[in-house]
Amino acid sequence: MILEAAMLPTKPGTQEAFEAAFRQASTIIAAMPGYIRHELHRCHEDSNKYLLLVWWQTLEDHTVGFRQSEEYQQWKALLHHFYEPFPVAEHFSQVNLETETPGL
Known part of the structure; x- marks a missing residue:
């Protein structure tokens, strides 16, 4: 599993419109193959x-x-004009922090 993380800097005064557009865009990403879930904070x-x-x-x-799909063009049209500057997405894999007990 991969976690995509992106800091989204939006233009001042656009938060309400951005959040409304993001609600609409959420249905696009949620329908993509390989999608598990997403959160916006x-x-x-x-x-x-x-x-x-x-x-x-x-x-x-x-x-x-996702990025090479037709659906991405819809996502882009809904959201990309809100960003300033344009965000960078990074990808992460979970680190296993469980410790093994020696001798077991």
């Missing part, structure tokens, strides 16, 4: 900043399946 210190977290089955589900 608004920053307390800077109300123009959001954190988007999206869980995918594989990296390619996001970078190829």
